[in-house]
Amino acid sequence: MSTLTQDQIAAHDEHHHGAPKGIMRWILTTNHKDIGTLYLWFSFIMFLTGGAMAMVIRAELFQPGLQLVEPNFFNQMTTVHGLIMVFGAVMPAFTGLANWLIPMMIGAPDMALPRMNNWSFWILPFAFTILLSSLFMEGGGPNFGWTFYAPLSTTYSPDSTALFVFSIHIMGISSIMGAINVIVTIVNLRAPGMTWMKLPLFVWTWLITAFLLIAVMPVLAGAVTMVLTDKFFGTSFFEAAGGGDPVMFQHIFWFFGHPEVYIMILPSFGIISAIVPAFSRKPLFGYASMVYATASIAILSFLVWAHHMFTTGMPVFAELFFMYCTMLIAVPTGVKVFNWVATMWRGSLSFETPMLFAVAFIILFTIGGFSGLMLAITPADFQYHDTYFVVAHFHYVLVTGAIFSIMAAAYYWLPKWTGHMYSERLGQWHFWCSVISVNVLFFPMHFLGLAGMPRRIPDYSIQFADVNQIVSIGGFAFGLSQLIFLVLVIKCIRGGEKAPAKPWEGSEGLEWTLPSPAPYHSFTTPPEVK
Amino acid sequence: MQNQPNQPNIKSNRKLISLLVLGCLAMFGFGFALVPLYDVLCEKLGINGKTSNTASNYQAITVDKNRVVTVEFISQVSTGMPWKFEPQTKRLDVHPGELIHTTFLAQNLSNRLIVGQAIPSVSPGQGAAYFNKTECFCFNQQHLAAASRAELPLIFFVDPQLPESIHTLTLSYTLYDITDKQLASAIEQGAAK
Ligand code: HEM
Ligand SMILES: [Cu+2]
Numbered sequence: 001m002s003t004l005t006q007d008q009i010a011a012h013d014e015h016h017h018g019a020p021k022g023i024m025r026w027i028l029t030t031n032h033k034d035i036g037t038l039y040l041w042f043s044f045i046m047f048l049t050g051g052a053m054a055m056v057i058r059a060e061l062f063q064p065g066l067q068l069v070e071p072n073f074f075n076q077m078t079t080v081h082g083l084i085m086v087f088g089a090v091m092p093a094f095t096g097l098a099n100w101l102i103p104m105m106i107g108a109p110d111m112a113l114p115r116m117n118n119w120s121f122w123i124l125p126f127a128f129t130i131l132l133s134s135l136f137m138e139g140g141g142p143n144f145g146w147t148f149y150a151p152l153s154t155t156y157s158p159d160s161t162a163l164f165v166f167s168i169h170i171m172g173i174s175s176i177m178g179a180i181n182v183i184v185t186i187v188n189l190r191a192p193g194m195t196w197m198k199l200p201l202f203v204w205t206w207l208i209t210a211f212l213l214i215a216v217m218p219v220l221a222g223a224v225t226m227v228l229t230d231k232f233f234g235t236s237f238f239e240a241a242g243g244g245d246p247v248m249f250q251h252i253f254w255f256f257g258h259p260e261v262y263i264m265i266l267p268s269f270g271i272i273s274a275i276v277p278a279f280s281r282k283p284l285f286g287y288a289s290m291v292y293a294t295a296s297i298a299i300l301s302f303l304v305w306a307h308h309m310f311t312t313g314m315p316v317f318a319e320l321f322f323m324y325c326t327m328l329i330a331v332p333t334g335v336k337v338f339n340w341v342a343t344m345w346r347g348s349l350s351f352e353t354p355m356l357f358a359v360a361f362i363i364l365f366t367i368g369g370f371s372g373l374m375l376a377i378t379p380a381d382f383q384y385h386d387t388y389f390v391v392a393h394f395h396y397v398l399v400t401g402a403i404f405s406i407m408a409a410a411y412y413w414l415p416k417w418t419g420h421m422y423s424e425r426l427g428q429w430h431f432w433c434s435v436i437s438v439n440v441l442f443f444p445m446h447f448l449g450l451a452g453m454p455r456r457i458p459d460y461s462i463q464f465a466d467v468n469q470i471v472s473i474g475g476f477a478f479g480l481s482q483l484i485f486l487v488l489v490i491k492c493i494r495g496g497e498k499a500p501a502k503p504w505e506g507s508e509g510l511e512w513t514l515p516s517p518a519p520y521h522s523f524t525t526p527p528e529v530k
Numbered sequence: 531m532q533n534q535p536n537q538p539n540i541k542s543n544r545k546l547i548s549l550l551v552l553g554c555l556a557m558f559g560f561g562f563a564l565v566p567l568y569d570v571l572c573e574k575l576g577i578n579g580k581t582s583n584t585a586s587n588y589q590a591i592t593v594d595k596n597r598v599v600t601v602e603f604i605s606q607v608s609t610g611m612p613w614k615f616e617p618q619t620k621r622l623d624v625h626p627g628e629l630i631h632t633t634f635l636a637q638n639l640s641n642r643l644i645v646g647q648a649i650p651s652v653s654p655g656q657g658a659a660y661f662n663k664t665e666c667f668c669f670n671q672q673h674l675a676a677a678s679r680a681e682l683p684l685i686f687f688v689d690p691q692l693p694e695s696i697h698t699l700t701l702s703y704t705l706y707d708i709t710d711k712q713l714a715s716a717i718e719q720g721a722a723k
Binding site: 112113176179180183184187188214215216217218219220221222223226234237240241242245247248251252255313314315318 | 539542543546547550551553554555557558560561562564565568569572575577578579608647649653655656704706708711714
């Protein structure tokens with residue numbers, strides 16, 4: 001098999017069970033690579049859509065006072081921006097990467113459940129169409145923040161809330177199906193000899209992420225269902241008048257919500273653990289400790305949810321418990337950062353675009369971790385809570401964390417996906433524009449927050465004006481920089497220098513034993529694992 | 531080909547899938563189980579300021595004359611409800627164990643019948659279990675005809691076991707308009723008869 005040229009393999013595929021042509025290829029596909037591509041494009045479209053909403057937010061906040069949009073519309077923008085970025089951009093991007101990479105990394109022919117795979121992708125566009133169309137309904141779309149706290153989402157929410165609930169249900173079902181598929185694939189389809197402690201870290205981190213998804217997405221589904229029945233069917237889960245309690249909403253939501261933030265970062269850890277050794281030309285430092293650190297982060301993530309609720313009037317012992325547990329998470333996270341740095345230590349480093357994004361990830365994600373630690377200090381959080389400091393924190397961990405790792409992954413594996421090298425010059429442009437603008441965008445938010453500017457408000461007092469202007473300029477620049485990436489990807493698909501099977505000298509893993517582009521069906525015979 | 535292609539083993543896939551689906555259903559159930567769990571935990575640990583909604587007995591209680599606890603009353607009317615609702619005394623110094631009478635004033639400012647329900651909450655939350663009401667308007671709904679007013683009684687005592695660290699108890703009432711829910715259930719009952 002390995003002696004066949006790529007064209008011969010392609011011809012072979014065409015002959016037997018090649019892809020149908022045209023649009024039906026994409027609608028009916030059960031091929032993990034096609035579905036991975038669909039997920040990645042969908043995620044990128046959502047990234048631009050959510051980004052456009054962020055531009056509306058930053059334009060309104062460019063100056064104090066109300067200029068461009070109504071406060072209610074502003075609230076819809078912050079809400080839908082958050083929902084789209086979390087459920088439409090970051091999570092589907094990771095699922096797309098899982099689809100493309102996991103079978104190739106473990107030496108499997110495809111995902112274990114290809115038809116379910118097709119469904120789990122194709123219900124997503126419907127979910128987001130429903131969510132986005134609710135913006136055009138009478139009364140407007142969801143305006144209660146991505147966290148949809150009761151009673152904002154029950155007593156005070158627009159009629160379109162039913163659509164919001166329905167779309168979250170569909171997104172949840174999609175993620176759960178994706179997670180089941182990943183677990184079954186990893187457990188049952190590993191090539192002979194691919195033992196647990198030989199799994200690439202991306203596979204490990206995704207396996208753990210999939211368990212987190214199965215544990216908490218159903219709880220989110222329960223929470224939105226309770227909101228639905230409270231609003232439309234007269235139940236009182238969250239209404240004090242009927243014996244319920246609005247604070248309970250926050251407990252249920254964050255029981256989902258905190259593991260959810262780790263769902264959005266664990267696969268990143270896997271990506272960075274693949275890229276850093278490749279461009280340091282050294283094996284990863286501390287493989288086993290990486291696996292254990294990931295698992296302990298996942299377990300601890302169930303014990304810290306109330307750090308989002310320090311100001312709700314919890315008893316002191318609860319505040320302390322959640323404070324210490326939260327700080328404890330920084331330990332395994334620190335182990336990871338240490339291992340990445342140790343991998344680079346005395347390595348023979350080179351800085352192609354994937355490595356640039358990976359290094360930026362390590363530095364900037366750590367900044368986000370530090371602001372997280374500040375927020376974890378209960379008495380300090382009374383000051384920081386619901387200010388721009390929190391916004392700065394989670395954008396450091398999510399944009400320069402999760403999104404940067406996704407960018408790094410895209411650059412690293414693009415040659416494998418398309419068979420062409422991307423333009424390194426454009427890649428460098430994309431990186432430097434992004435990394436500078438993203439810091440202009442998010443770093444000053446720390447100061448706004450410390451000075452007391454509240455989040456999710458369309459207007460602000462005059463003393464915040466200068467810093468907000470800088471932040472908005474950074475925002476527009478970051479938004480525009482992403483168009484470079486779009487151009488780069490399209491160019492790379494269309495053509496470019498032919499990529500060899502292993503374009504990066506230091507990279508390791510089964511995926512690099514396949515030709516580039518990876519054939520439509522990979523590993524129909526299991527590979528030899530040393 | 532010596533190695534069989536690593537085709538999905540249908541049987542072990544099935545088993546794993548059913549386990550995972552079961553896990554999902556269990557977690558969906560768990561989300562709802564959090565509701566009673568939350569109530570039980572709050573009640574047992576006495577942490578979220580909910581007072582009992584049944585009358586306590588005032589029997590064999592010794593008054594602790596050496597100790598004074600300040601009790602404050604606050605009231606809120608839910609948004610858009612056309613009532614005035616206020617404590618007639620805002621603050622009282624009481625001895626633990628002493629039986630105290632006080633009243634709240636409610637006034638319906640609209641020109642239709644409105645049914646209200648007051649929900650109490652005590653702060654600090656740990657004090658709630660020691661705040662005992664022998665009689666409270668919050669045990670019942672309040673029907674106020676158009677433009678009428680009423681004095682609503684509250685009789686309570688503070689348990690002498692109240693932890694030493696607590697010097698002030700704040701009792702807050704939020705009043706909710708439940709006219710529509712009342713009407714709906716009245717119609718339902720009428721239909722049932
Ligand atoms: C060392 C690790 C971390 C610590 C100690 C930490 C701590 C915290 C704390 C205490 C808050 C609540 C702040 C408040 O509302 O007052 C918070 C908010 C948040 N964190 Fe983290 N965090 C960490 C890592 C992460 C990571 C890795 C992510 C995601 C990838 C993340 C995403 C978020 C988000 C989205 C919020 C805000 C949620 C909202 O209110 O909308 N955090 N973090
Ligand atoms: Cu959290």
